[in-house]
Amino acid sequence: MTESTERALRAAGLDPARVRRVVEDALVEDLGPDFLDVTSVATIPVEQMDTADLVARADGVVAGLAVAATVFELVGEVTGGARTVEVSLVARDGARVARGDVLATVTGPTRLLLTAERTALNLLCRMSGVATHTRAWADALAGTKAMVLDTRKTTPGLRALEKYAVRAGGGTNKRMGLHDVAMIKDNHKLAAGGITPAYRRVRDAFPDVPVQVEVTTLAEAVEAVEAGANFLLCDNMTPEVLTEVVAAVGDRAELEATGGLTLAVAARYAATGVDFLSVGGLTHSSPILDIAMDLRTE
Incomplete structure (x- = not known):
């Protein structure tokens, strides 16, 4: 080389x-x-x-x-x-x-x-x-504060290259893997007994690691923020519910819309005021x- x-x-x-x-x-x-x-x-x-x-x-x-x-x-x-x-x-x-x-x-x-x-x-x-697929999403979100994020749904062995391609296309990288960011998802909540105990356990075990919490309702979003979370993954919420979450959370946490998003609805979700739209298809379906x-x- x-x-x-x-x-x-x-x-x-x-x-x-x-x-x-x-x-x-x-x-x-x-x-x-x-x-x-x-x-x-x-x-x-x-x-x-x-x-x-x-x-x-x-x-x-x-x-x-x-x-x-x-x-x-x-x-x-x-x-x-x-x-x-x-x-x-x-x-x-x-x-x-x-x-x-x-x-x-x-x-x-x-x-x-x-x-x-x-x-x-x-x-x-x-x-x-x-990169081409990502640019289509970046163009769809132009003029809003929302940015398009990738996920871990990458080709085994090619994650670094595919995440770089997302950046080249105008997107933003989320976490590289399970080691650099803690993400409390539904199964973690179930296993730990809820959002609050799960968040506290992660924060106690890894005080310097960023923590993200997946939420599916307005009530879960409020609970996560009150527990101390400053990044919420709003999974499979309608634009109407997301608008309520944005109003309730304010600037206490960054918000990411995720789950089944398409280019056809990108502008509607961006208009809710969320910070990010995450799209697994950038890497698994381009x-x-x-x-x-x-x-x-x-």
Whole structure:
């Protein structure tokens, strides 16, 4: 991995070492333990060099260009062609792109380009799809104070990349996992005997960890705030009930609407005065953004 790619990953809030592990695992899926592309080895002379463009096949928002660059560079490392791989990023993450736009250009051994192609595109298309979907939500909430949040409903192994793609699309990250934020949900309330005892137990055990409480009624919202909670997840509430919760809670807690939200109703929920709308579909249901790699023929 080149220094410029490492810098780009860090600037995106991504750990280069973690990205490397993700890419290495993805390459093993495609190439096996020997990192072998039998078709390219059989059909393309080892000395052949070419340039290829990564091209958008649809309009959308791009994310993951430095991750795609990592794929080409790591394939170069394991095949001995690292010094001859050059990746030039034309677009920038978070930018709107149109069908036909060149997003990046890669020059190097043709075998290497074709060997890395699918793995690079799998990650780039996935991340760009998440960013594109997120941008639609961010646009729907424009002009309101509400922001769109992601959830933990991510692809195993790709959480950091998918949450970065949410940021690139104009969204906001919630918690990374079970370790950095405590979230008291319905089953926790049942097991602990209610909202107040559950909140107190979390606060006593982990006094410095942020605590969020899931509530389903106005009464639960009031109880949670009186117990000390300053972040409420308002689950499956109608806009009318949410308006009542906003009025009752005031500025004592941040409020998040969650549960079955769609773009069609986003504006109605934002108009209630909540701070966030959380959408699991940003990461579990976003279609990819179609991106291809085209070898130059001239």
